[in-house]
Amino acid sequence: MDWTIVSFLAADAVQSGTIYALLALSLVLVFAVTRVILVPLGELLVFAPLTYVFFLPSGVSGLELHGQIPGTAWLSSFLLLVWAVLDRANPSRVARLVVLALLVLGLAWVGARGVAPWLGWILAVLVVLPIGPASYRLFFQPAQNASVLTYLIIAVGLHFAYQGLGLVFFGPEQYRLPPILSGQTNLGMVPINNQAFLVYGFALLTMLGLYLFFTRSLYGKALRACAVNRYGARLLGISPAQAGYVAFGIATLIVTVSGMLLAPLISPAYFQGFLFGLKGFVAGILGGLVSYPLAVLGALAVGGFEQWAGYVSSPFKDALVFALLLPVLLWRSLRSHEIGEEE
Amino acid sequence: MKGIAVGILALGLGLGLAQQAPLKIGVVVSATGPGASLGIPERNTLLLLEDQVNKRGGLAGRPVQFIIMDDASDTTQAVRAARKLIQEDQVLAIIGTTTTPATLAMIDPIAEAGVPNISLAANREIVAPMDDKRKWIFKTPQTEEQMSQPIVQDMKANNVKNVAYIGFNDAYGEGWAKAFEAAAKEAGLNVVASERFSRTDTSVTGQILRILSKNPDAVLIGGSGTAPVLPQRTLKERGYKGLIYQTHGVANPDFLRVGGDAVIGTRLPAGPILVFDQLPSGFPTKRVDQSYVQQYEAKYGIGSYSTFGGHAYDAWAILSAALERTLKKEQPTNLQAFRSTLRDEIEATKGVVGTHGIFNMSPQDHLGLKFNEAAVMVEVVKTPSGKLGWKLIRTFQ
Incomplete structure (x- = not known):
């Protein structure tokens, strides 16, 4: 293992580590505010790029889809409509949700008829985005004040449901997406795909944005208050449900855009989200699911460890990464403060 | 899927009253699940073949009926399907299934009941090492x-x-x-x-x-x-x-x-069928490949054929020839003896030209392909x- 190999591996480690970091940030954000470990974030990561495939001209995607509306658009508007039914006591919100549901289908219809690539890109994000907050309203909010374990069980169930739907919507095979920036740049002797720089840029932007949001904006401070003490926050007039929508919304936005930027580098398929989500989760655990900077460092560590394991002993690569969790959990449980069990 | 199977069954019963009882062949394929891209062309091929053989007046004057089950690429469902075909439908033989793990799991119920089976899965372990159970199992895809x-x-x-x-x-x-x-x-x-x-x-x-x-x-x-x-x-x-x-x-x-x-x-x-139109004119499977692809595309659309459907075609080529020989010796009403004779006749397969090669079976070799063809x-x-x-x-x- 010489320098060349180390630098090649490091370049790849940073690329996958950045994605794990974005997932870990979203997981920590959602967990801090709502106590939900949102396993299906991985599925949302691949939903957007797979939806984008339906908006591409057939010469680019290599498929004959004949203006078919992607299944994710139906799912998205269906969830919004169920949300409207649940909130039927509030007519103005019902109206807004129904309009939103129709808008999602309309956007998907426009996209599927063929639009400019950049517009299709944005449409794909918009179509998938409502799935996050709607999932919170439909599946987690009814179980208000449930234990972390109950939330986890719901989240795992949702992961299986979304993964199964992904197979139905998009089939078992992978897709190829055009990069926004093609070509490579040489850093020293290591070639790096230009598209990867977009991922790095977005990651930095996300971190900066989250930092400003949580320290400067009123919404951000309200979310932090919810994360620290839900009762106290409620006493001060902060609605935990509202905080839940915002947290799920931000997390879904981060994850869908990451997925869109990453997709040209990996040829996405319905099954690929889960492992990203799981490794992002490992990274989040390394930071104790409370610290954003530690989660980012944890993500880079997971990325690096994974590349090293792939080089040294490829049959056991994933096993080694998940085995990384054991000593960390052990160490954390020895000095834990019962995170998440208060209230 | 069940609906289709029942429909075919009803149709078969109707025909059966009019003429002779149909020859029932069980089929298990993975028409859904991860194996679907293989299982669907296999099922389509068998539907096409059933249609053709009955239009030609059946085998030795008897109509043929395929009872098709979907195992959803799942081992447990494959075993359940095999048991149902053997016990309820009393099939003469079983074609399938698509994947290796599910086929391996089907060996036990099939050998127990003594039904000849032609698998569409690749792994060599399906037919080797030859033993008392595997003597009922044959396969068509290359290892x-x-x-x-x-x-x-x-x-x-x-x-x-x-x-x-x-x-x-x-x-x-x-x-x-x-x-x-x-x-x-x-x-x-x-x-x-x-x-x-x-x-x-x-x-x-x-x-x-x-x-x-x-x-x-x-x-x-x-x-x-x-x-x-x-x-x-x-x-x-x-x-x-x-x-x-x-x-x-x-x-x-x-x-x-x-x-x-x-x-x-x-x-x-x-398999040669992938590039059937580029094969040299003397290539042994060329004519079979051309006619199979032509028939398949006529029914399912241009460019729809795949190499996997060819394995199902080959399974029926072997089975139909063996059935014809068995019908001269034994009556299907005598089910157990018929199945046993049919097994011997499949094992005696010689020189059957399929889409993927020439099949020459023997008691030790239940695939019978040489890689040269x-x-x-x-x-x-x-x-x-x-x-x-x-x-x-x-x-x-």
């Missing part, structure tokens, strides 16, 4: 061992000395690793690296760098579907200039679609129209 031969011969012809392998970390990749490494050693090639990756991986840089550090003249990628594009693209991105081989698991249009320019020049072994080497090329396609580069006759 990894047989597909390794053309790869090794093609490597020798291209002066390859050192070769690296990277394959799936599951039954498919391990099966290929074992078969290929044995064949390579026998031919005097050095296997300098043997790496694994997972179908779900999104980066294989570590494995590829390790392979590149050994400087192999050729790399074989052992995977199926579209996932094997990833190691190949990584090899190209890292500037690998040697030969890249894939297995027949990638002989599908999705591989070309996802791979794009990165897979031009890939060499792989495949059952495999050709093809290369992925860019056709003049700018699309990717398969080009025949070598036959082994």
Whole structure:
């Protein structure tokens, strides 16, 4: 293992580590505010790029889809409509949700008829985005004040449901997406795909944005208050449900855009989200699911460890990464403060 | 699926009252689930064949009825389907199923009841080592061992000395690793690296760098579907200039679609049907291939055929010939004796030309294919129209 190999591996480690970091940030954000470990974030990561495939001209995607509306658009508007039914006591919100549901289908219809690539890109994000907050309203909010374990069980169930739907919507095979920036740049002797720089840029932007949001904006401070003490926050007039929508919304936005930027580098398929989500989760655990900077460092560590394991002993690569969790959990449980069990 | 099966059953009963009782053949395929891209063309082929044989007046004057079950690529459901076909439907023989693990699980109930079975799955373990149970089991697809031969011969012809392998970390990749490494050693090639990756991986840089550090003249990628594009693209991105081989698991249009320019020049072994129109005119399976593809595309659309449907065609070619011979000796009403005689007749199959080769069975060999006719080497090329396609580069006759 010489320098060349180390630098090649490091370049790849940073690329996958950045994605794990974005997932870990979203997981920590959602967990801090709502106590939900949102396993299906991985599925949302691949939903957007797979939806984008339906908006591409057939010469680019290599498929004959004949203006078919992607299944994710139906799912998205269906969830919004169920949300409207649940909130039927509030007519103005019902109206807004129904309009939103129709808008999602309309956007998907426009996209599927063929639009400019950049517009299709944005449409794909918009179509998938409502799935996050709607999932919170439909599946987690009814179980208000449930234990972390109950939330986890719901989240795992949702992961299986979304993964199964992904197979139905998009089939078992992978897709190829055009990069926004093609070509490579040489850093020293290591070639790096230009598209990867977009991922790095977005990651930095996300971190900066989250930092400003949580320290400067009123919404951000309200979310932090919810994360620290839900009762106290409620006493001060902060609605935990509202905080839940915002947290799920931000997390879904981060994850869908990451997925869109990453997709040209990996040829996405319905099954690929889960492992990203799981490794992002490992990274989040390394930071104790409370610290954003530690989660980012944890993500880079997971990325690096994974590349090293792939080089040294490829049959056991994933096993080694998940085995990384054991000593960390052990160490954390020895000095834990019962995170998440208060209230 | 059940609805269709019941519909076919009802239709069969109607016909049966009018003339003689139909010959019932059980079929288990993976029409849904991960094996669906193989199972659907198999089912379509059998529906086509059932139609044809009954239009021609059936076998020896008797109508033929396929009772088709979907196992959803699931081992448990495959076993349940087999039991139902044997006990409730009292079928004469069973064709299927699509995947190796499910077929292996079906061996027990099938051998227990004494029903001849022709599997559509690849692994050699289905018919070897021959024992009291496996004497009821036959199969039509080529094994990894047989597909390794053309790869090794093609490597020798291209002066390859050192070769690296990277394959799936599951039954498919391990099966290929074992078969290929044995064949390579026998031919005097050095296997300098043997790496694994997972179908779900999104980066294989570590494995590829390790392979590149050994400087192999050729790399074989052992995977199926579209996932094997990833190691190949990584090899190209890292500037690998040697030969890249894939297995027949990638002989599908999705591989070309996802791979794009990165897979031009890939060499792989495949059943001759993949490039049926490029086969030399004397090639033994050429006529069968042409007529099968023509009939299949007439019913299911141009460009719809795949190599997997060919395995189902071959299974019926073997079974129908054996059924005709058995009907001269035994009555289907005497079920157990008929099944047993049918098994002996399948084992006595000689010179049946299918879409994937010539079948000569024996008590020890329940596949009966020789790789010389059952495999050709093809290369992925860019056709003049700018699309990717398969080009025949070598036959082994």
